[in-house]
Amino acid sequence: MDSERGKDTGLDDPITTGGGMRGRPSELRFARAGERYRMGKLLGKGGMGEVLTATDDQIGREVAIKRMALTSEQAIARFVREARIQGRLEHPAIVPVHELSVDEEGYPFFVMKRLTGTTLEHILDSPEEIRPTRQRLLRAFADVCLAVEFAHTREVIHRDLKPSNIMLGDFGEVYVLDWGVARLMGEPLAPETPDRETPPGETEAGAILGTVGYMPPEQLRAEAVDARADVYALGCILYEILAGAPLHKRGQLTAAFDDYDARPSSRAPEHDIPPELDALCVAATAVELEHRTRSARALGDGVQRYLDGDRDTARRERLAAEQLDLARAALAADDEPVTLSSSIRRPIGDARRRTAMQHASRALALDPNATEAANLVGRLILEPSRETPREVVAELELMDVANLRGQAKLAVIAFLITLGFVPIIWWVGIRNPLHVSLFAGAALLNAIIASVLARSTRRLSNSLLYMIVAAGVVMVATVSRVFTPFLVTPGLAAALVLSYCLHPRFGRWWLLGLVMSTGAIVPWLLELAGVINRTMKGVDGQLVLYNDSSQLLMPQSEIALALYTIALVIMVGAVARTTARTLREARRIAHMQAWHLRQLVPIPS
Numbered sequence: 001m002d003s004e005r006g007k008d009t010g011l012d013d014p015i016t017t018g019g020g021m022r023g024r025p026s027e028l029r030f031a032r033a034g035e036r037y038r039m040g041k042l043l044g045k046g047g048m049g050e051v052l053t054a055t056d057d058q059i060g061r062e063v064a065i066k067r068m069a070l071t072s073e074q075a076i077a078r079f080v081r082e083a084r085i086q087g088r089l090e091h092p093a094i095v096p097v098h099e100l101s102v103d104e105e106g107y108p109f110f111v112m113k114r115l116t117g118t119t120l121e122h123i124l125d126s127p128e129e130i131r132p133t134r135q136r137l138l139r140a141f142a143d144v145c146l147a148v149e150f151a152h153t154r155e156v157i158h159r160d161l162k163p164s165n166i167m168l169g170d171f172g173e174v175y176v177l178d179w180g181v182a183r184l185m186g187e188p189l190a191p192e193t194p195d196r197e198t199p200p201g202e203t204e205a206g207a208i209l210g211t212v213g214y215m216p217p218e219q220l221r222a223e224a225v226d227a228r229a230d231v232y233a234l235g236c237i238l239y240e241i242l243a244g245a246p247l248h249k250r251g252q253l254t255a256a257f258d259d260y261d262a263r264p265s266s267r268a269p270e271h272d273i274p275p276e277l278d279a280l281c282v283a284a285t286a287v288e289l290e291h292r293t294r295s296a297r298a299l300g301d302g303v304q305r306y307l308d309g310d311r312d313t314a315r316r317e318r319l320a321a322e323q324l325d326l327a328r329a330a331l332a333a334d335d336e337p338v339t340l341s342s343s344i345r346r347p348i349g350d351a352r353r354r355t356a357m358q359h360a361s362r363a364l365a366l367d368p369n370a371t372e373a374a375n376l377v378g379r380l381i382l383e384p385s386r387e388t389p390r391e392v393v394a395e396l397e398l399m400d401v402a403n404l405r406g407q408a409k410l411a412v413i414a415f416l417i418t419l420g421f422v423p424i425i426w427w428v429g430i431r432n433p434l435h436v437s438l439f440a441g442a443a444l445l446n447a448i449i450a451s452v453l454a455r456s457t458r459r460l461s462n463s464l465l466y467m468i469v470a471a472g473v474v475m476v477a478t479v480s481r482v483f484t485p486f487l488v489t490p491g492l493a494a495a496l497v498l499s500y501c502l503h504p505r506f507g508r509w510w511l512l513g514l515v516m517s518t519g520a521i522v523p524w525l526l527e528l529a530g531v532i533n534r535t536m537k538g539v540d541g542q543l544v545l546y547n548d549s550s551q552l553l554m555p556q557s558e559i560a561l562a563l564y565t566i567a568l569v570i571m572v573g574a575v576a577r578t579t580a581r582t583l584r585e586a587r588r589i590a591h592m593q594a595w596h597l598r599q600l601v602p603i604p605s
Helices: 002-009 073-088 120-125 134-153 227-243 275-284 296-331 340-345 350-366 371-382 390-419 421-427 433-455 462-501 509-528 556-600
Strands: 037-045 049-056 061-068 097-102 108-113 117-119 166-169 174-176 536-539 542-545
Touching (some): 061 073, 073 097, 073 108, 120 134, 120 166, 120 227, 134 166, 134 174, 227 275, 227 296, 275 296, 296 350, 296 371, 350 371, 390 462, 390 556, 421 433, 462 556
Antiparallel strands (some): 037 049, 049 061, 117 166
16 A cells, blocks of 8 residues: 555655655755765855855755855854845845855855856946847846845845846846845944955945945945945946946945936937936935935836836837838839838829828837838828829818908909099090990909909809909900000000919910900901901001090190009019019928928938
8 A cells, every 4th residue: 555655656766765665765865064065166256255156965956155255253243144134035036045054164154046147247348239138137127126125125235236246047037146245224333344455346344345336425434324225226237237337436435425427328328318217327326315216116116117118119119110011012013012212203192192191100100210101201291292182172272262362352452543544544535435434344343353352262253253354355455445456455464364373263374365365466356357447557667556536635645654554563563572472471381391390200301
């Protein structure tokens, strides 16, 4: 029965049983202290001890043994204290202590878990291209903060935190090493005498315990310290991770007496250090205790919040890349490879442009630093489309209505001035009722139509368009009969065509010019055909003008022509100036929009 039970439980394994009765474990053979551990190579050496590799023959595992380098009673007490403090801190980031014992000479040593990894100091001293990423180091730093916070909850202050006392394991572990100068909170300071001269960068073995360059001012002054002393050291370590250089030169007492800029971005602007990490370093290394970060957990939580946001940033970058790929696909022809340059050079259809703009703008919104997406958005915005989208057409029509109202106000003034020439025409001797009434009626009709347009909020209808053109032709034809087709008429016709062409609803400019020219050309052709009386003839090599409707009076006619010339030039100038101002304002708005766009995205030249 016992035999069967032994088979079931595996108690007959040679590791757990001896050569006695099967199923009954034999006495384990315990090695004596000097025989249990076989020493290996030296792993490291500090101010108060050295660490060696060893093999635990009793358990059959690799361990690390720390033994004393100093032999004073004070050093022995501190050594034993370190082992006991480290042993009571059971945390994944604090190396567990397996045994505290004495060697053959009576000096204490303690056995720890054997670590495999690299110290943070070695990592920071290595070339930047082979270091772990900033995110990896910050994650390790956040774990260190939690381990230190755990020690603080057990009333333990490390007092010697520095990059050489932090190890990153080969399999993602993080460890806080060397608790040799740790102190319990509230424990009174005891005077201590240096055992030896300590090189810069090593732990002081005297009244000032710790490493200069990472100790806060109060620790450098040998005052009582609390958990915020470790927070200061952690802030220095965070600074060194970000800036790639220590905050204080090692071995110089700058932290206690000098002002310093604790922003890593000012030390290493090329590292693109976020402002939130700058603020964490400044707060953690504040000289005044009341201004310093209150706990290691608060510092670690700040770094973790940044990392959480940074992971979100990485996710946004991936999504932005996907949206950019969709934008390229929308621009690419079926038989061409998808590249940004080729898609930009080809004419872009409206449907593909709309799709590409949507995806590219999403990519830019997800990742504002995506240069390729910014270039694509900029080009799509600035390069005109082959066809105007319906939405843009509707907006342009609204703008045309607004411009037409402004032009109509100016036209009302112009036609009222033209209507004011009716008494002048009578004054110069033109008394033909038909001619005068046609001229006055055409000018009055145009003034009324312009007045209606000045108050209208609708687009120009075809009926109004035809009425305006017809009134203009009547006015030109009337003037051509009074002052011949080629004297006063061309200037009036040109001014009317200019004002009409300023609005896009009047269609083809050349057709409008031909229609308006009929007011002068048709009467002339009728004169040549003998249908109506001639208004000009050549007599003895001179051009003689005739007017059979009245007797032109002199100098009234000359004065009237002078007034007509002045009015025509001024009105054309006013129209041209108004048009130039409108165009300049449109260009200003367009350039302002382009300028605003360049502030958002880099527009390639």
